Amino acid sequence: MAPLLEIKDLHVEYKTGRATAKALNGINLTIERGEALGLVGETGAGKTTIALSALKLLPREVGNITGGSILFDGKSVLDMNHKSLEEMRGNKISMIFQNPLSSLNPLFTVGEQISMVIRKHEKLSKKEAAKRAQELLELVGIAKYRLDDFPHQFSGGMRQRVGIAAALACNPELLIADEPTTALDVTIQAQILELMKELQRKRSSSLLMITHNLGIIAELCQKVAVIYAGTIIEYGTVEEVFTNPRHWYTKGLLGAIPNLSGPRNRLAFIPGNVANACLLPDGCKFHPRCNSCTDRCRKEVPPLQEYGSGHLVACFEREEAN
């Protein structure tokens, strides 16, 4: 079966007046049908950019796709006309946004914002769509009678549930969740997570879970991809990658997770700063921060290569080891 989403060698730039930020530098990613993929990386690594690119929703003048392809269900997203794009968005691919406060229009009721999706993609009357919206609200754990309430009347966690309801309204084949719990309290995070787990169980759709929280990926996803400075530097099943991280960055991420049990060690940290997308180094983007950096690392970009059982890494060291 062809993968549901296939991103090949995607390059994206943000041009702002003075500087050009190279946000994505040759992204390769696939998501199979029914599969949950976690995308993990630091802030600014390019996670949201991938999500927006998949929907062709990069900010108009600023964001440009400069190379590569995105295939959804075999069709090229980048070549789609407006009509096809509108048909795809909210319907076949849905997105849950990071900031629940700013991603809902304050002047319209939650009912309206859910119904709008339904009525766009299915020919339902206002009443029917409202009924469906109510069902969706119940699905995400919000009381039915709150259909005509406005976003500001909900707490952060509940607003995110609304966002989820709107995303699920038309049963999308692929659900992209862009750091859905980052803006929420820890306890609320747990609730949302539970909700998503339940929804994942019930439905057979794919999930792209974007987060910098490894724990969430462990709970929700089968596969994980690690992104750094606009490139995927490690990819594989969650068990594989988490138990056997091969890339120094991934090792660093996992090492930075504090132990709740056992001896309290000093937290490992990755020296240096996150790469500046406007001033990316040559060769391996991670090399300035890597202990095992060689000359080759400084000049050549290591390709993403398989090292057995679907575990891919982009690092010369691993290459040599094999």
Next chain:
Amino acid sequence: MRKRIICCLLAAVLGIGTLSGCGGGTKSSTPGTNAEGGTETSAGKKEGGENVVTFSMSEDVYTWDPMGQPVVPFYSIQLLIYDMLVRTDHAGNYEPGLATEWSVSDDGLDWTFKLRQGVKFHNGEDFNADSVKATLERGAFNNTLNMNFLWSDIESVEASDEYTAVIHCKKPIGDMLNQLTYMPMLPAKALAEQGEDMFKTSPGTGPWKFVSWDPGNEAVFVRNDDYWDWGDQKSNVDKIIYKPISEDTTRVSSMRTGEFDLISNIPPDQVDVLSGTDGVTVDSKPGTTISWMALQSGQGKPFADKNVRLALTHAIDRKLIVESILGSGSPAYWPVMEGVTGYDKDLESKYNQYDPELAKKLLKESSYKGEEIYFMAIDGKVPRTKEVLQAVMSMMTEAGFNVKLEIMEGATFVTKRSAGDYDIAFSNVFYNNGSPWRHMITHWLSDSCNTQLENPEITSLLTEARQTIDRSKQDELLKQAFTLMMEDGGRMCYFINLDTINAYSNKLSGVKLYNDTIIDLSRVMKN
């Protein structure tokens, strides 16, 4: 809840809309044939078959009381709805109006007027001696009226029989006939019953009846078919409409498009544009409006010194200003101009001549020490006020004066002028019906500008002239007084005479345009 708010909102908006729409409609009297939505009064069109003449001047009337404070247009408007005892050609000649003949006693104190019979006011009242008595005694005794100062020398008016009125004066009123030419006769009964409210319907005996007045918009008059004096020249015009338009360019534009049949008070620089318009005739003639500068001559003030006053008048090149800035009018070398009692062509050539060297000399020899001269004015008394006054200022500076000019709004100007709080106050006056008396009484027999310059000789000459009924004698006395004024150089420095410029459609005939800006449309005909 939101929906409810929006509904209340809409209701409120509609409510206000209807209220403001309802609030209108209270006009001064029954709107006869006001401009309804849809029909315009364009000179070229006939409103539903009616022949309408529309004329425009720059100010709106605000009081319809002829003894109130008349704006300049009112002098013309009152000729439509009223008649006077005496008529004039505005050049010093008089004819019967509502009075058929008159005589004055030898001591000048009693005027006997024989009145026309069979004339009715628009409200049905008869015109007779009671009307004359009511009208003139009101003017004489009611000292809150603006024109009271012209009539206060009347002791009483006697209705010796139904059609004879005798005016008894305390002192001889030299200008009596002239004053009567702009004093409309009012109905006695209505005046007694309604008082000032009578002017909401303004019943006169004239050829046109007052219909309605929408303040700021238009005043409407219809032809009085029962007018006593149509003769065989009855007007073929059914309705006359007066529309005030204060913006000169708009008034001129409306004339060009044919929306107006006649306009007055045209700025000189718009004359060419109008002359070039088809079907429009521009009538420009020397007028009787004179502009002047009052000179504060109190003790210690610069203009208390006669040399300073004369220096001022010789420093100004009136001819240059007339030719290069105004493009119309003429220099004023004399307190009055041709056509007004007291004018003398020979005498005038002796005074106010431009002589910069003399001016400098006089100023040097005077007591003037370079103090700042405060020159105040209102905009609009002459065309292009700012440029004219700036020219005056630079001429004064050349002669050695130190001048500061301030152009201000009306009420402040009037207040300061009455208080004498100025060095030079710039204004103008128009001599109506060929008589200089309104100005002479207010500014020479009284010192309205508070100039504090007293000249007993001038005062006694003017006082005598005011009581002289014989025109040629009055003329003589005035000339003597004026000569003294010019020799003395104060209270006023007379500046420029303005032209009277009007324009009218070639479809009109029977319109009389006088040089004192008064327009007589009472016999207008329109093709």
Next chain:
Amino acid sequence: MQNFMQFMVKRLLSAVIVLFGVSIVAFGLMRLAPGNPAALMLPDNATVEQIAAVEAKMGLNKPLIQQYLIYIGDVLHGNLGTSIFFNRSCGELIFGRLPATGLLTFAAVVVSILVSFPMGIISGIKKGSAIDFFSMVFALLGMSMSQVWLGLLFILFFGVFMGVLPTQGYGSFRNLILPALTLGLPLAALVTRMLRSGMYEVLEEDYITATKARGIGNFKIYTRYALKNALLPTITIIGMQIGQLLAGAIIVEQVFGWPGLGSLTVKAINMRDFPLIQSILLVTASLFVIINILVDIIYVAVDPRMSLN
């Protein structure tokens, strides 16, 4: 509903206080300026007795407090006083002019909306495009051109050269067009700028991206989902401008001979017609207050985050 009644009561109470304040200021301020209406009615050589007689007739010789109280007493009985110069009831004069002013205001607002909405919205959407450039030039011209110049230009062009519209007057729809344009275009310039930046900012918001991510088409977003948000600040501005227009568009009234409240106000002030000035100010202030209340209500109706308190 309870909330709404509370709100109205509060606002009406504060309106009364505002109006009282206005009446005191109107009363006091005019009497501070030089100029005595009695003297202005009489010829220059009026005697002191004459002036005093007129003052007595006008009730101007009573102590100030008494004059004020008489005036307020009359107002509370619905009598706005009698104009010194027109010798007519102020109410008659003012409400006689209101329809003309109301009509012109309404027409000017309609013109400005018709012109500014398409331009502002489109240039907000397509910032940097040709339309955007054009509408910014329009906005600059509209805000810098004097109304006299614009009005006279229209008169000369449409009235004299093309002969298709009347140059002055009041009464038919055709009379309304040029004054409404002269008044409405500068207002349109202002609203265009506001809408443009409002629209542009809103389109950058996350919730618009989220709306697009749900497949909603651009047209629907521009005309409904983004427009509502972009309009909010504009409502307040339009409300304020309406208030100003109702106070009288003096220049346009003068240029076109439009018998509105503005020219009445100027005349009243020039002649120091105290009762008329006071009443005009009261009426105008009331209109302002009403409009403010309406704007607040609209704001609350549109933005659910605002409450009437």
